[in-house]
Amino acid sequence: MSYYLTTPIYYVNAEPHLGHAYTTVVADALARFHRLLGLETRFQTGTDEHGDKVVEAAVKAGLPVKDFVDRVSARFRQSWDELDISYDHYIRTTDPAHVKVVQEVLSRVHESGGIYFGEYGGLYCYGCETFYLERDLIDGRCPDHQTKPTYLKEENYFFRMSKYQGWLLDYISDNPDWIRPERYKNEVLAFLREPLEDLCISRPKSRLEWGITLPFDERYVTYVWFDALLNYLSGLGYPGGDLYKKFWPAQHLIAKDILKPHAIYWPTMLAAMGLEPFAHLNVHGYWQLDSGKMSKSLGNVVEPKGLAAQYGVDQVRYFFLREMVFGLDAHFSVEALVARINADLANDLGNLVARSLGMAFKYRQGIVPPPGVPNDLDQEVILLAARAAADFLHNFPALEFSRALAGLWEFIGHLNRYIVVNAPWELAKQPEAAARLDTVLYHLLESLRWIAALLRPVMPASALKMSEQLGLGLALWDQPLPQVLQWGRLLPGSTLQKGPALFPRIDT
RNA sequence: GGCGGUGUAGCUCAGUCGGUUAGAGCAUGCGGCUCAUAUCCGCAGUGUCCGGGGUUCGAAUCCCUGCACCGCCA
Numbered sequence: 001m002s003y004y005l006t007t008p009i010y011y012v013n014a015e016p017h018l019g020h021a022y023t024t025v026v027a028d029a030l031a032r033f034h035r036l037l038g039l040e041t042r043f044q045t046g047t048d049e050h051g052d053k054v055v056e057a058a059v060k061a062g063l064p065v066k067d068f069v070d071r072v073s074a075r076f077r078q079s080w081d082e083l084d085i086s087y088d089h090y091i092r093t094t095d096p097a098h099v100k101v102v103q104e105v106l107s108r109v110h111e112s113g114g115i116y117f118g119e120y121g122g123l124y125c126y127g128c129e130t131f132y133l134e135r136d137l138i139d140g141r142c143p144d145h146q147t148k149p150t151y152l153k154e155e156n157y158f159f160r161m162s163k164y165q166g167w168l169l170d171y172i173s174d175n176p177d178w179i180r181p182e183r184y185k186n187e188v189l190a191f192l193r194e195p196l197e198d199l200c201i202s203r204p205k206s207r208l209e210w211g212i213t214l215p216f217d218e219r220y221v222t223y224v225w226f227d228a229l230l231n232y233l234s235g236l237g238y239p240g241g242d243l244y245k246k247f248w249p250a251q252h253l254i255a256k257d258i259l260k261p262h263a264i265y266w267p268t269m270l271a272a273m274g275l276e277p278f279a280h281l282n283v284h285g286y287w288q289l290d291s292g293k294m295s296k297s298l299g300n301v302v303e304p305k306g307l308a309a310q311y312g313v314d315q316v317r318y319f320f321l322r323e324m325v326f327g328l329d330a331h332f333s334v335e336a337l338v339a340r341i342n343a344d345l346a347n348d349l350g351n352l353v354a355r356s357l358g359m360a361f362k363y364r365q366g367i368v369p370p371p372g373v374p375n376d377l378d379q380e381v382i383l384l385a386a387r388a389a390a391d392f393l394h395n396f397p398a399l400e401f402s403r404a405l406a407g408l409w410e411f412i413g414h415l416n417r418y419i420v421v422n423a424p425w426e427l428a429k430q431p432e433a434a435a436r437l438d439t440v441l442y443h444l445l446e447s448l449r450w451i452a453a454l455l456r457p458v459m460p461a462s463a464l465k466m467s468e469q470l471g472l473g474l475a476l477w478d479q480p481l482p483q484v485l486q487w488g489r490l491l492p493g494s495t496l497q498k499g500p501a502l503f504p505r506i507d508t
Numbered sequence: 509g510g511c512g513g514u515g516u517a518g519c520u521c522a523g524u525c526g527g528u529u530a531g532a533g534c535a536u537g538c539g540g541c542u543c544a545u546a547u548c549c550g551c552a553g554u555g556u557c558c559g560g561g562g563u564u565c566g567a568a569u570c571c572c573u574g575c576a577c578c579g580c581c582a
Contacts, residue, residue: 187580286579329578331520339534347547355544362543404530420549425542434521471582501545
């Protein structure tokens with residue numbers, strides 16, 4: 001079994017921002033999760049580097065275009081390294097291998113009649129270098145330049161997308177969770193109620209040179225779709241090689257703004273190429289930044305790099321997955337981030353680890369005690385651990401990250417209550433309760449092992465720290481989840497490690 | 509303008525697609541514990557489920573309509 005997951009390739013006309021970081025963190029958590037399940041996993045991200053906006057940005061930065069895209073692409077890559085993103089392949093649309101695949105595919109689709117040469121006429125603004133529709137103009141003038149656009153005819157290449165409309169509608173009906181969550185499937189179906197038009201896929205070099213030359217007409221470059229979307233295949237070495245055979249079809253992860261290209265253009269392109277559609281299109285919402293509170297200083301913080309540096313990589317990763325219901329929009333604020341860190345991570349989980357380990361050291365010299373016969377309270381802990389794990393394993397791959405984590409935190413809450421109910425500090429005062437104290441401590445520590453294992457995809461560094469504090473060697477830690485999640489694998493007699501607070505409170 | 513979405517506690521939001529008395533977290537107040545990162549535990553709440561109309565034995569949930577906000581087409 002294999003699992004191939006992609007993020008979009010990010011457009012390099014601007015720096016990485018919160019939305020990019022969210023998509024990439026979600027993808028990373030999913031990739032790590034599936035690796036832990038034991039699936040052969042490939043996780044690809046990268047950058048989209050052609051087109052007029054990039055040229056514009058390069059001119060503005062005073063750099064040759066290639067130097068500019070190198071710089072911004074590296075900036076993205078660095079951000080992902082800082083966020084602990086475990087991508088297997090970082091693709092760039094300026095990679096020679098990608099360019100070659102694009103040209104091969106274009107040739108093939110052209111030869112099979114899927115691409116034709118046609119004329120397009122419209123109102124063109126020289127300032128924007130783009131065509132406008134009548135209805136988009138303000139008093140007949142360009143909304144940006146306040147100039148009157150000229151009627152211009154341009155010859156271009158078009159992809160026969162329209163002929164796939166019926167097929168696509170059928171495919172969506174036959175595969176109801178192909179585009180998910182459901183709301184986005186419905187949106188696509190709404191698009192498809194209108195007749196689908198053919199897709200313009202070229203730009204004359206007189207207007208745009210920074211692109212991939214059409215293999216059948218060197219006066220043109222290909223525009224956006226047959227370049228960018230094909231990264232999902234070129235990154236696998238398509239059409240040759242083993243990777244494509246092993247990993248296609250892909251799980252795509254995108255934000256809702258690029259739903260249409262991925263849900264409509266891309267599958268029809270794949271159909272024209274005679275390929276199997278992607279496995280799922282997974283669509284998420286937006287982080288809403290309250291513009292009122294969005295001061296300039298905060299603007300810098302919302303840059304992923306600054307956020308992780310200030311609040312911690314795992315803290316930010318946890319916040320992303322816990323705070324946003326996948327598919328819906330959510331509000332982002334530093335206040336909300338700090339609230340999550342303090343309440344969930346410092347108070348609930350971090351403190352649970354600290355008090356459990358603290359008691360194990362204070363009462364048992366940091367040695368894992370042997371569990372005695374479990375009573376009802378202990379049985380309940382074991383039951384709830386199993387339930388939390390089962391729910392988590394069910395919700396996480398279904399993209400219900402928030403629910404998965406909320407469920408795990410219910411278990412954490414239960415453990416905090418378990419401590420109060422059992423009052424180990426009282427047991428410690430009674431010599432005859434020694435076995436009972438052993439049992440309580442063991443159930444706590446073993447529960448923490450489960451929690452650490454489940455949190456690995458979300459907070460890899462913190463989960464590892466937990467495992468180290470629990471004295472787990474690699475043999476107990478670095479295994480597929482189903483093997484790790486067996487009650488009682490924490491060995492009595494093994495040595496715990498003291499460590500600093502996992503998630504320090506943030507003073508407000 | 510067209511299409512789609514959202515509106516639930518002071519705040520942020522769940523509510524698995526009609527079914528007990530509408531929930532969680534945060535924030536607030538009171539009480540308890542001392543193993544712990546001043547943490548944890550218990551108790552207390554507060555609701556015109558945006559307004560109006562309809563379907564139904566029954567609606568936060570389905571339908572119509574109005575308002576507000578958001579997104580896409582761009």
